[in-house]
Amino acid sequence: MDSKALEEYSNKSKKPQVRMLDTHVFTLMLDMKYSDAQTLVTEGIYIFLGRGWLVTIHPSAVDLTSIVKRILEEKNRPLLESSVDALYYSILSSIVDKYEQLLTAVELSVVDMEKRSVHKRPSKQMLEHLDDLSRQIIVLRRHFWHIRDVINFLIHVQEERPDIKYLKIVYDDINQLINLVESYQDTVNSTRELYIANISLLMNDTVKTLTVFSAVLLPLTFISSVFGMNGLDLNNIWRVPFGFVLVMAIMAASAAALFAFLKAKQWILVREDAKQANKRKKQGERSMQR
Template identity: 30%
Template sequence: MTVETIVYDEAGASSYDDVATARDAPGTTWVRVVGPTEAELTAIRDTFGIHPLETEDVQNGVRPKVELFDDHTFVLVKEAELARGETTFEEELVEDPIGIFFGDGWVVTLAPNRIDAVRRAWEAVGRGDARLVARGADFAAYRILDGIVDDYYGLLDEIEDDIERVEDEVIDSPDVGTLERIQSLRRELLSLRRLVWPVRDAASVLARGDPDQVTEEAEKYYRDVYDHVVQLVDLVETYRDLASGARDIYLNSLSASTNEVMKKLTVVATIVLPLTFVAGVYGMNFDGSPYNMPELTWRYGYPAVLIVMALLAVGMAAYFRREGWL
């Protein structure tokens, strides 16, 4: 799609059409590559000594990592965002890989799609950001990595808002869809966990200053990124616990609701049971024997039995209410 090249230093930034010419120009060379053709990619690899397997890893979107070479460092991370569906909770985590290659006086960013963190750093160079243009390629790589990590915080803020809404729904009006929404949040957090953990390992390599291309001055900035990623890992684990807690509350609420219904049905059945027994006994209206019930011939036998049954029902209901079962 695009291959853009600039060379910058404290005096300013200049655009170049030819990558090889920009590579030899004084200053820091930055090549921003988005969705390149195979010919463009080959030219960039040849110019900066990048192995084809490195660019293939970016195109295939493998897990985030850092690889160290004699003349450059390769950092692979991923931008992430929530793709919303028709409703608030119909969403999934969408990842876009970004490869950052940097060496002595040059940095190459390669991505299938445009990455916001790369765009912001690129625009900062164009504005002449003093901190960025005064430092080398390792600092430019730091700014991109730091921007991606900062975007993870915005992503977690969205998930936190969803968790709060789910928790309120679980307490106020849980329904069949509540559990589906909770499971959706758990899947998002699991995907984010799988994304953030390897970023932490990658940031750790850079923070220790293992790459020869990371200067001692830049190490402290990478340590700051590492601290942020560690905090992100803790937040992801905390939110996973909150989502699991919301699921447990929902299941307990459902169980309590079911128990309440069963209790009421049991009380009703218990009240009706003796009435059924009385009706069954007086339904055996045998005749012609001295052993038959004398009440069958009473003038007021029928209303008397009804009154007895009513008193039984009222008495049992009063007893259940006194015991707190109603």
């Protein structure tokens, strides 16, 4: 086997690649799985294909032996009737098939984030989870791109071989996985935008509430400051001056007037159906003006 190809294994290289050497073909594929919800673990699978022989080198964490056994049990007759290339292509196909299980976990995480962004109050932890998920999707997409380049190169170089049909199926599968990953990335970006929009809505509601309190309390503070009132005479609390009653009445009337004004402007205590009706009314007026 080629010394430079073996050097890729000794250096634990994990970038998918293919090399057409003098006596054999060297292919580096990846086994990917999640150790937990946020950690993607990748292991290199080093495949050497020669004339009538096939050698694979991989870490013990990669259960490639069971994959080969399953291939031989399910596709025994075609492999016996064909060359060792069919086994090589079937191994590549089985490795790519495992990526579908990986994307199932990603899809569940994306759906969970969508639900949480709508039904739960926004939090800093959720934004961090979205960023982690986005980075994982970017890493997956980059790996899938490299693997697609490997498969595409093999198809064009070995297009005259009769077993190349197995490899074309693998190419279609990896293309579908790339499309899924890109759609997940778009969904994560949309979820992040929805999350930021929810934060803006909550902030607007908070500012609106504080503004209403300020609008009601400021006139009352002004009136009390004009009359120089610091409170009642606690030594004779049962005797309430008429001026105090008058000022309190003015303050109550001012607060009620401001409350009615804010409600008439539909800034407070507005139902959703009323908002929609008002919006449709304004749109109708604009269309009539046009």
